[in-house]
Amino acid sequence: MQMEQKKVTVLGAGSWGTALALVLADNGHEVRLWSHSKEQAESINATKKNEKYLPEITLQDNLTAYSDLADSVRNITTIVVAVPTKAIREVLRKLVPCLYQPVTIVHVSKGIEPGTLKRISEMIEEEMPENVLEEVVVLSGPSHAEEVCLRHPTTVVVSSKNLEKAEEIQDLFMNQHFRVYTNPDVIGVEIGGALKNIIALAAGISDGLGYGDNVKAALITRGLAEIARLGTKLGANPLTFSGLTGIGDLIVTCTSVHSRNWRTGNMLGKGKKLNEILEEMGQAVEGVRTTEAAQQMATEYGVNMPITSSLYKVLFENVPPKYAVEKLMSRDKTHEMEDLVNILINE
Numbered sequence: 526m527q528m529e530q531k532k533v534t535v536l537g538a539g540s541w542g543t544a545l546a547l548v549l550a551d552n553g554h555e556v557r558l559w560s561h562s563k564e565q566a567e568s569i570n571a572t573k574k575n576e577k578y579l580p581e582i583t584l585q586d587n588l589t590a591y592s593d594l595a596d597s598v599r600n601i602t603t604i605v606v607a608v609p610t611k612a613i614r615e616v617l618r619k620l621v622p623c624l625y626q627p628v629t630i631v632h633v634s635k636g637i638e639p640g641t642l643k644r645i646s647e648m649i650e651e652e653m654p655e656n657v658l659e660e661v662v663v664l665s666g667p668s669h670a671e672e673v674c675l676r677h678p679t680t681v682v683v684s685s686k687n688l689e690k691a692e693e694i695q696d697l698f699m700n701q702h703f704r705v706y707t708n709p710d711v712i713g714v715e716i717g718g719a720l721k722n723i724i725a726l727a728a729g730i731s732d733g734l735g736y737g738d739n740v741k742a743a744l745i746t747r748g749l750a751e752i753a754r755l756g757t758k759l760g761a762n763p764l765t766f767s768g769l770t771g772i773g774d775l776i777v778t779c780t781s782v783h784s785r786n787w788r789t790g791n792m793l794g795k796g797k798k799l800n801e802i803l804e805e806m807g808q809a810v811e812g813v814r815t816t817e818a819a820q821q822m823a824t825e826y827g828v829n830m831p832i833t834s835s836l837y838k839v840l841f842e843n844v845p846p847k848y849a850v851e852k853l854m855s856r857d858k859t860h861e862m863e864d865l866v867n868i869l870i871n872e
């Protein structure tokens with residue numbers, strides 16, 4: 526089938542922005558990859574490589590890096606935003622004055638804003654005036670950039686209030702290596718994608734402490750229960766959490782050495798200090814800020830999130846990880862089924 530060729534801009538030349546730009550270029554689109562670093566943009570164009578984030582990968586000729594934001598979005602109607610959650614508002618504030626036509630924003634980041642407790646699509650709707658924002662689409666799911674770039678089979682979900690728009694973005698990205706599903710539940714898709722990073726940090730800690738598969742299975746299963754508890758309270762469809770952006774992303778992030786969240790947790794479990802780890806990583810570790818946000822949400826909405834609360838204490842109150850595990854295991858007894866039924870009927 527002949528694919529319609531489009532012009533697409535990707536904002537953020539980190540690992541995920543670059544990997545998605547590569548998928549779009551594979552599909553024959555004219556891809557502009559914007560970096561806030563002039564040096565990085567020049568290096569990508571000169572070497573066809575993103576040396577800092579994905580040095581092994583050769584980028585295609587129909588992918589060009591830009592460092593001038595206005596140039597990068599000239600005559601463009603589809604923009605993929607791939608910067609860490611903490612940079613989203615800043616980038617959108619720079620973007621809006623560069624736009625002279627309505628655009629569709631595809632956001633691919635995974636986080637919640639501490640303080641405001643906003644999901645990313647809500648932040649985008651707040652920052653972009655209606656005359657330049659046509660629609661917001663979320664792209665999420667189990668997808669490490671390192672494997673997407675190797676064209677390993679990967680499955681993701683696109684979600685929007687506007688199904689037609691979601692299908693348009695599905696067609697834009699979909700190819701034989703990159704399978705894209707749609708799901709109308711924007712809240713569930715964003716909450717699953719953001720909160721799985723909390724559980725991945727906890728899974729990394731568990732591995733760092735030397736625990737095995739029993740703990741990993743417990744964290745994934747009970748982690749999903751608390752994600753679903755909060756998500757349904759916010760209006761998500763509980764079934765979304767059994768899909769790619771729920772359990773799917775939870776599995777990949779809790780078990781992959783590619784995950785920055787898992788690796789951060791792993792080093793914490795081995796006794797390293799959080800600020801040293803984050804400095805060494807030099808990349809987005811979204812789960813740290815999302816733990817802060819989720820802890821605030823749990824309090825605000827009266828939702829029981831024991832793993833999140835324990836991790837919050839480890840990250841922000843210097844509670845030793847081993848002690849946090851002991852505390853988790855010695856909580857009052859409870860019923861599994863009652864909990865699951867409550868999620869389904871959203872009590």
Ligand SMILES: NC(=O)C1=CN([C@@H]2O[C@H](COP(=O)(O)OP(=O)(O)OC[C@H]3O[C@@H](n4cnc5c(N)ncnc54)[C@H](O)[C@@H]3O)[C@@H](O)[C@H]2O)C=CC1
Pocket residue numbers: 537538539540541542560561578607608609610612615616633634635636668669670671807808809811
């Ligand atoms: N790496 C992956 O495999 C995946 C990442 N994600 C999500 O994508 C988002 C981005 O993650 P990565 O690309 O992996 O992070 P990264 O750390 O590899 O790259 C982030 C990029 O954003 C840029 N950036 C940071 N602050 C900026 C600012 N204020 N203005 C402009 N640019 C700025 C950095 O220079 C860098 O190019 C995160 O929310 C992450 O959870 C989602 C799925 C997969």
Ligand SMILES: O=C(CO)COP(=O)(O)O
Pocket residue numbers: 635666667668669722725774777778783784785786787809810811
């Ligand atoms: O979201 C991801 C995979 O789906 C990437 O996870 P990390 O941010 O932990 O690397």
